[in-house]
Amino acid sequence: MAPYDDWNKYDNEEDEELQDDSFFDAKKDVILVCIDCSSSMLQVRDDPENEGEKTSHLFAALNTAMQLQKRKVITGPNDSFGIFLFNTSRKADSSRTQVSELKQNTFLYQPPGPISAPTIQQLIELLNGGPEGLLEEFPPSNQVPLADVFTGCNWVIRDGAPKTATKRVFLITDEDNPHPGRGSEQMITAAKNVFDDLLKLGVMVEPFFIQTDDKTFNVNQFYSSVMQHTPLDDEDEDGGLNEAVSIARIEDLLAQMKFREITKRALFSVPFELAKGLTIGVKGYGLVTEQKKGEYKYFVDLGDRLEPAVIKTTLLDEDRQAEIDKSTYVYGMAAVGANTSTNDDDIEEEGIAPTKIVKPGQRPFYTPEEMKSFRTLGLEPGFKLLGFKPRKELKFEDNVKHSLFIYPDENTYSGSKRTFTALLKSMAKKKVIALALGLVRRNATPTIYAVLPQEEDREEMEPGGFHIIPMPFADDIRSAPVEEGFIASDELKDAARQWINKMTIKSGYVPDSYPNPALAYHYEQLEASAFQEPYDADEFEDLTEPNVDMIHKKAGPLLKQWKLDLLDDHSATYVSPITGSKRKADAAVDVRDVMSKFKAGALSKFKVDELKV
Amino acid sequence: MPAERAGYTVTMFLVDVSKSMGAIRSVPLPPGPNGEERSAKMTHLQHALQYVKFKIQTMIYEGRKTDQCGITIFGTEGTDNQINAANGGYEHVTEYIPIAQPTAVTLKKLDQLEPSDDYGDPIDAIIVGVESQNKYLGKKTWTRKVVLVTDGEGPIELEDWEATAQKMNELNIGFTVVGVDFDDEDYGYIQKEKLHIKRVNEEFLVKEFVPAINGAIAGNLDRVIEQVSLPDVKLSRSTLMKSVLRIGDVDARAEEAMEILIKTSKCTAFSRPKAFKKFAYRPKTAEELEAEQRAMEANENFEKTVTFAQLKARTEYFIDLRAHKEEEEEDIKVEENEDEDERRSLDKVEKEQLIKGFKYGTSYVPCPEGQFQRLPTKQGIDLIGFIPEKKFRREFSMGEIQYIWGNPDNASAQCALSSMVQAMYEKGVLAVARWVTADGRDPKMGIMSPALFEQVHCLLWAPMPFADDVRKYTFPSLTELTNKKGETLTEHPYLPTEEQLEAMDEFVDAMDLMVAGDKDEEGNRAEWFDPRDSYNPSFHRLKQAMFHCAIVADLDTNPLPPPNPELLKYFNPPRKMVKKAQGAIDNCVKVLNVKHVPKMAKVARKDGHSHAQDDDDEPLLLDRKPSTSKPSQAQSQVKIEPKPASIPADDGSETEDSDTEMLLDKVEPPRKPNVLPTPARSLSPSSNRNDNDDDDNAMDVDPQRDFGRLIGRSYPLNDFKDNLKRGDLVSKAVEDMCVVIKEIVLAPFASRRSKEMLECMTELRDVCLKEDEIDAWNAFLPDIKSKCLHSTPGNKEFWSEVQGTGRPLGLISDKEAKECGGSSEITEAEATKFLK
Known part of the structure; x- marks a missing residue:
């Protein structure tokens, strides 16, 4: 791993595009998990996953919350997390000073705050008590008006969340009709009003409704009126009941939450010109991006605690030891060779800053604006369609970077959605890709993208939209260093085909099957250290290793045969190098x-x- | 040409500076800003030097110590060369710049060259050049190149050249002749009225001398310049890396498992431009200024200079103890300069004192090595299985592609890989594999695709995402819309109609790139765009810029020429195709009817990047504005009117301080005390924002703009002004402004914004008067009066403030209207009475 200094440097000089992402990382995420503790949630059942074990909905929900916190350590270490319970008669500890007096029968188990080892450990301890333990810890109460639950969320978030953060409430309940019978209208109105207040404060509510075989969850009973289901005027992120409401079995809760654990944030919002006079708005998202291990940080041991060091990198004129203000930078070629005064090599060795000396009034360097215009060639952010090609023209090898995903943005151009959808349908039908010139941000570089249509697949939760794949430039394509070699005979090929036949994975490549082992190994050790627990490396399971038992069971003998054939094969035709190639x-x-x-x-x-x- | 070893080359440039090189020619320049043709007058020599300088710039740019050149000129009046010094002869040949790695000085010296009044023999120059090259290199096996640049108008000794040619062949010299105005049929250039001597010389050089030297070539200067100024794609080959492809358990069940020895190399690799260095102007110290002054006094020709210093990064480490101090000093908060405050609380720490560690949320975990124990891995590629080709998701491809070859030294390995590749190809499958580049390195997942060349088979590797690399976001369906009742809609502005779908189909067909390229010999149109012909525009533009500033002293008088058109060739769809498709395009424009939604509040960001709008932006669809009388689907779902936020503890206290206290619990007090936020804008510091001041905050504040409205409740005045600045939609802006003012004035806690509202009204009235919206104002004012006075709760205080302001906020009278070219039914007397 590169030492921190190098890392910094890379960021500064090599790829100014990268700096941009920090903007998004800097935006914090706050999640308040709000869990129903009614008696049905607390009911102890057999765990379908682990035989002989017991579970309850609350137990599973808290367990999921714990898993989510652990995941957040990796995906959003600066985010805040809290747990809020309702329908429980558990009283707040008098010792804890809660700024706002909470409504009756609600309980703030974990106030929103940065994720920390002790809070996770505390939760783990609670879970160690099993589902029965939870019954004692959080005895159920009467149904709390949902309005009070939302009001509680409101106060808790107001007290505990940084104002610039994205704030979300994950509501977990199995009760689809909390206020049946008389007065339900009023309850709905009250709940709706508070819900709207939450929206106004920028708090989004993401419901996770739990259903079982015995008890299905009907959104229309209550919730659709409260969290007004308005797919038409809601631009997927402005709140409201989320389009794809999660109604799932409790076992799937974690999987469902994975869809929402990271706040959906657009990387860019730009116009897409299909032709002169026909421009729509699109937003871009990164759906595949390499998740890296966090870099190590520097700390100072103050005896009683570690304090993180603040790293400041400044540019200076070494001769004068003077820090230079960023606004005065100008850009040019390395001064070596450009120095007209003396021999440059000597100067370098003495460690004196290389200089360029010109007459007064002369300007030998570029301004930052000029640099930007060289980079972008004067393009403004946006995409421009160049035309269409058959899908097969997008070659396997035409790749240098990960793809992005675009989705229409009706807010910048009205009519974007219908136009985008028409284009998507047409391209999918005709099996074509588009080529487009694109500049995704103001300091990015113009790139030709292959635009690959993806039709919506509800089963697989695949949204409709376009993947945009950066094409390599001629400059990025390397020549093949090997020009000739032995070509196997048909017999040998057939032998190979035999074992290949036995090793087919029909589902295709499913990333979920392959968690990054290096990342997991790192974080498991980090977690053990943070929890001050020993780490047993032998227990680590690397799911990316080939399943050799299966390979040998299915294809072992065929592999053996292929090997034997290879040894016996005299027919391999060697194509001798042709001179003048x-x-x-x-x-x-x-x-x-x-x-x-x-x-x-x-x-x-x-x-x-x-x-x- | 075969990729050659970079560097380790000495190139001799032999430049003709004879009298005839001083002839003036007109050289076409890139078209001017309006497409006009432009040209420059220059001498043959200057033109020829462009080529030489370009070659040398490339060397400077690459910066290889082993890529050197020397410059010998001939046709000089005097003589200065080694052979002449030793043995005489070889006159009019001057060794101008000795062999070395070129620098900007080299280019500068070339610029100083002038045509002479004499002539020199190119063959003499060749002999001098080859000799000094040979002397310089001695027994070294570097690549030797000689480039002769001449117009061939001077006398050449046409006898005994064979010995020279033979010597050059012995030394294996790459020889190139670049001729000024030499005939070139391929290029389509034949010089009319060619001098006899030139015809003879040209004939000799091109038809006799060059063919006698192995691999030598000759070319016309214009053509060569055209070629060299094309973006240059370096054909680099990647190093072959040793590895092994494992199938099955090679340790415990070896007889049933396979290890194929392989080599891997890069197939694509993203090229980044060389980084520019940062410089800054270096102010002169007092001593320097004094020295300069003295020098000027002593020598009136003394020229002042300006120095720019190259900057170097310095990293320093501090610890910030402020967080803890704050707690202690909370009560004694002193107004302080922020910088000073920072300096005081930051303690510098030496790097040696630092410990590496990781953060686990708020917990810190020391880890002196900078990493935990690494996953024990073994070098090689492990085969996991095969997937059907059609299940391959192209968009998962995460990065650069690699070649995987059977080890070229191992026939059996090649055969084994070849048999696998062929079988995979036949069956239509791709392989899933796990790659570890070296023992202990982190594994990567990938897909391998079979590639069958004519003479060799290999696999191509594309990296695939791990579970951790995939982000799952939800997006609303594009095709299935449901209304509030849960019914599926078939018609909606978001859904394309049959007509729209057909128009799009036609458009897609018309924009087919497969027949949009140039015609081949048989007249068939080829496809348009090939990555192998596409130059990275940024890369080459930055390189050109770097070249340029390395050789010019002043960018203002000598600016960077425009980019090579070759860089921009894929910036627009092929013109012919678009022309043909115009009908389909026009139809799409018509039936799809996409409208730009004007941006409302300017949310300028300091970094100037075009980030996505904040996610809490209210949707705004002007084509369905709720104020029109036509009800529409969407309109029925316009968000409900704002109501007092249900924030507890409203004890009716209207004093500013207590409200602030209560509402903004943990929020810093507003910076500007005159305007205090209402609940509707609880976190915003101020409304008197100037554009540069609070932009960052603006991002976090919901503009509180209702569906379809131009004016929000957060910054109505700004929104209003912004809209008017753009000039469009004045009536709509005025209409919305009236509504927003009413809403704010009648909302709770309105007194805190009354001053702001008066400002809004002043602005609104002014605009109404000038933009002929007088009726709107005269309707608005009675309305707000009656609402203030007669509705509950109303806002009597506000109305009395309006009254207090008097006529400047009264009805617009006929007299006032007339002055501005409008009309009003209100008399001056009525207007005055209205306010009483």
């Missing part, structure tokens, strides 16, 4: 048929290349 070397830019490119005027082009000396 220079042309291939010349153009061996990539794996496609080289000839096609050179069909037209190959020789003249060749000659011209050589003229470059």
